[in-house]
Amino acid sequence: MTTITPKASAGLEAVTEAARQAPGRGLPPVHLWNPPHCGEIDIVIRADGVWMHEGSPIGREALVRLFSTVLRKDPDGYHLVTPVEKLRIGVEDLPFRAVAMRREGEALIFTTDVGDEVRVDADNPIVVETKAATGEPRPRLHVRRDLWARIVRPVFYDMVEAAEAVDGRLVLRSAGQAFDLGALS
Template identity: 70%
Template sequence: MTAQSSKAGLEGVAAAARDAGTRGLPPVHLWHPAHCGDIDIRIRKDGVWFHEGTPIGREALVRLFSTVLRLDPDGYHLVTPAEKMRIQVEDAPFIAVRVDRVGETLRFETNVGDVVEAGPDHLIRVETDPVTGEPRPYLHVRRGLEALIARPVFYELAEIAEPRATPEGEVFGVSSNGAWFPIAAAGSVVA
């Protein structure tokens, strides 16, 4: 994609997201435009969005783009009714930056303003780095898109975690909306 077409595509995505955003999240799962190519947008593993190597400094623009992000079998795309452009995502597209316990619910907020209640439709999962043993916790946000749970937020989960006997042994976990999520094996250390 050329610099000129990239700029035009970026402006088209922003315009479509703005138009759809007045009615809540756009129905990107219903849009099936032709693939227009790749656009030089990258979401770094710390949640910072870049366009053509430069951080996108306008928070409102990042939030806008996040509403038209979709995960397809061939990768992440910004999607409008007329365009579909692949972007690069180093890890998860969002970061869970806050968690609050509201009654029996864990309510998370992401770096792009999504508010998600963990439960059967919004699972928490933890991967463990095979080399370092370090946990990488994630929260399902919407339609296959996940948020990496920030380290301070994961520490908050570890503080409220309770042990539970499982076939694999005792595991610490948290519950929310009637679902229980294992976050660490007993005796493990949250790094």
């Protein structure tokens, strides 16, 4: 078990306090904060979306949601950020998972595993890459400021059903934009 140093423990408290200010007032402006790097904290977001602290799942959904509001990706990795501290965390794949999709008028709205709702449009695109070794599609959705969500398999199946064939490709439309899901096979 990893021990949190007193400085990292104080950082965890600061992150929690900064995040508590977000509900009801939108997301905190983490992109405007430029605090000093204070080290690493033993938090890992697993590929399956589970947030781990010191090897154990963080069981409180509200705490995960709070942390997600102060998450930022910098050139050197993912960090939980407050106005006065920045702590690096680990992310195995992408920090969020898109777990639901619905259509509202001409737009698709995705819900992430931390409760964010994302309207798919030119600013929040869907990107589908293919795993070289298996040919498996790896769809993702832009959530905010270089933070992405992996689209889970059942939602991807819903996307494929909602897509249309255009010139041998599957195309999904949202908010006046067309998103290529891949070749028809």
